[in-house]
Amino acid sequence: MICLEALAALILRLQKLPYIIFPPFSFYIRFMSPRYFLALAALLFFTCSLSAQEKNNTLLWRVTGKGLDKPSYLFGTFHLNDNRLFQFGDSVYAAMDRTEGLAVEVDLNEMAAY
Numbered sequence: 001m002i003c004l005e006a007l008a009a010l011i012l013r014l015q016k017l018p019y020i021i022f023p024p025f026s027f028y029i030r031f032m033s034p035r036y037f038l039a040l041a042a043l044l045f046f047t048c049s050l051s052a053q054e055k056n057n058t059l060l061w062r063v064t065g066k067g068l069d070k071p072s073y074l075f076g077t078f079h080l081n082d083n084r085l086f087q088f089g090d091s092v093y094a095a096m097d098r099t100e101g102l103a104v105e106v107d108l109n110e111m112a113a114y
Contacts, residue, residue, distance in 0.1 A: 060092050
């Protein structure tokens with residue numbers, strides 16, 4: 001919270017300056033409210049931190065948690081018309097073999113043409 005207060009104080013000081021390093025930006029800083037600037041700074045911070053997260057190369061997710069006796073599985077998306085999406089690895093077939101049911105949002109018989 002102290003960091004946000006310091007940032008707000010800095011914005012108030014910047015609004016009083018005639019020019020900052022780049023004169024075209026001085027207009028925006030002088031007339032930008034501290035609340036708007038804080039929201040913009042938070043958006044930039046969280047966007048950068050999200051892009052820094054490790055990316056997994058998997059479409060198959062195992063769901064476990066409160067009250068589940070057995071795990072559930074969620075498989076990515078089939079919204080692309082690309083045959084490579086239907087070339088499943090062994091882990092997908094193994095998970096399908098262990099399921100009690102399969103729910104999809106499209107008719108698999110219609111998708112057989114692709």
